Amino acid sequence: MRAARRMARCALAAAAASVAVLLTALGGGLLILLSGLVGLAVSAVGIWWFLAHRGPLRFLGALLALGAPAAVFALYVVGGVWLTALVALGLWSVSLFCARAALRRPDVDRTLVMRGEPAAPxxxxxxxxxxxxxxxxxxxxxxxxxxxxxxxxxxxxxxxxxxxxxxxxxxxxxxxxxxxxxxxxxxxxxxxxxxxxxxxxxxxxxxxxxxxxxxxxxxxxxxxxxxxxxxxTDGEELRVDLGSVSGRPFVNTVSFGVYAEVVQHPDYRDAKAGTALATLPDLLQGGDGDRLDATADTTRLPGQQALLVSNNPYAAPDLIDTTEAHRPRLDLGALGVIGIRVDGAAQAAELAVRGTQATGLNVLTAQRVEVVADPRTPRTPEGATMISVAVDGEALTLPTPVVCTLRPGALRVRVPRDRPGTVVPPPPLDWRRITALAFHTPKK
Missing domain, CATH: 3.40.50.10330 (Probable inorganic polyphosphate/atp-NAD kinase; domain 1)
Structure with a gap:
């Protein structure tokens, strides 16, 4: 508790120092904040145009995506605030590091990863x-x-x-x-x-x-x-969940929408990046491409462009931190659901600035997910509506509705006792908890 209290106080002190650095810069601090947010939003718009269009608009998108960060940095240099921005960013990084360290609890961390039982060879x-x-x-x-x-x-x-x-x-x-x-x-x-x-x-x-x-x-x-x-010879056993999509098993994810369509392309295996860039404009069409409607338990997710259903939820505190794109547990008995709906450049900018709080992003868990196609999707001669689905990275075409479920504890997995890849997910940032820790006075 004493160590956590010290780290919490360090986190608050570093955060306050970061704000103080910006405030003491007077107009420079405001310039740093506003130009940084605008640069992020413009870069996101550029990325959207680059992915969703071809020709001149794609070229302009690439210029914006690369030029916006460069322009912000140039503005900092010309305005003489680059050192202030660097110091403020460094202090904020220290604050985040200390905050996460303060919230870590070894007794709780042990429950965040799977523990095996001894097993005979x-x-x-x-x-x-x-x-x-x-x-x-x-x-x-x-x-x-x-x-x-x-x-x-x-x-x-x-x-x-x-x-x-x-x-x-x-x-x-x-x-x-x-x-x-x-x-x-x-x-x-x-x-x-x-x-x-x-x-x-x-x-x-x-x-x-x-x-x-x-x-x-x-x-x-x-x-x-x-x-x-x-x-x-020296193993232990884990009981993990096993997913099912329309009767087919999956251990990781089921993807619908944009990614699933890209995977269907015959050139995808040999040239993933090139195939995606060539295919995405037809799929996104500036925000007007085919959509999917999904229902996660009782929550409706209409008009999704991309939908990911995972065997247990991913521990990802934000969309940018790709190092946390893993599932610390596979035995929680719940499907992870991530749905994305971007209707244009403005919503792409909001997604970049607000992250998981953006209106175009839905992150939740469910026991059952049902996916149906856009009413405009062509039907087969038999009257069925088929959609592209990527199951554990494999391209499939399935009739709608496509239903994803989970069988809790269905699979016995034998693993070595030494698992060097086991990662404890970082605790979610909670500044109220940080403040309470910093000023906590233990009872005598």
Missing amino acids: PRNPVLIMNPKSGGGKVARFDLVARAEALGARVVLIDPSTHPDVTALARKAVADGADLLGVAGGDGTQALVAEVAAEHDLPFLVISAGTRNHFAMDLGLDRTDPSTCLDAL
């Missing part, structure tokens, strides 16, 4: 490996030989032949497997995880994919997938 583990996943990580880290040395049976698949991974997993269970594991992408992980959950078998994640989001949120080492095999 499996007798007949079967691991399904994709040798092409992650650019050939299976061969690069000698995963087959290492797994077999630990007593596992390895099934290598050739993705070019489009194997039925679910059938391979079911056959392994029929042959007596008492643990199923996957070295591959998150889409493959989800399919085998579904079979493991059906038979209440332990499931082993090997971080041999490209992004390894599921492995990251489990705290596994993504730089060396061979360390995941330690779970076969």
Whole structure:
């Protein structure tokens, strides 16, 4: 408590000093604040024009996105306030650091991450490996030989032949497997995880994919997938939730709208950035593109351009802090929902300035999410309305309504006892709590 009180006082002192620096600069302080906010808004408008348009407007958007920050800095230099701005920013950074440190509580932090239970080694583990996943990580880290040395049976698949991974997993269970594991992408992980959950078998994640989001949120080492095999001899077990979208399992996310449409493009795998830039104007059309209507439990989310439904919510205090884009727990029994609706440049600027408080952003949790298409969406000859959906990064087309649900504690995940990627999320900033801590007087 004493340490927290010191950090809280430091946070308030640094915040006050930052304000004092701006106030003592007289007109310069006002210039710093106003020009900084205007520069941020103009840059956001430029990014929106760059993404949503082609031709001259896209070029102008790029100029605004890059030129606005440069213009603000030039204004600071010409106005002779750049040093004041730098000092104020430094003090505010110190204030934020101290505030988060003051709010951290080791006793509470332990509840923010998943804790495993000791587990006996499996007798007949079967691991399904994709040798092409992650650019050939299976061969690069000698995963087959290492797994077999630990007593596992390895099934290598050739993705070019489009194997039925679910059938391979079911056959392994029929042959007596008492643990199923996957070295591959998150889409493959989800399919085998579904079979493991059906038979209440332990499931082993090997971080041999490209992004390894599921492995990251489990705290596994993504730089060396061979360390995941330690779970076969020195492991513990976690009970985590498993998502379902229209009967198909997912371990990470289901994306609708703009991102899902981009993923559908045939060139996406080979040129992600180029494909997105070429496709986004048709999807966004300056804010008038196709929309989706969603219902999260009883909350309506009309006209969404992008919708992300995740297996448990992400811990992201703001939209800019991408380092916090992870899920500290996968056993909370709730879907995370993020919906974005931007109707034009003004709303894009508001999103940049206000962040999670912007009217175009919805962040919530739910037990059930139902998504339907814009009424203008063409129907199939059979009368069905199909929409693009990205399930754990895999492109699908599903008939509406598309329903996402969660099965709490459905999956037993076997992990190594040492999980170096486990991250405790930072506590949300609460300045009232900071103030109360700073002036708290312990009872004698």
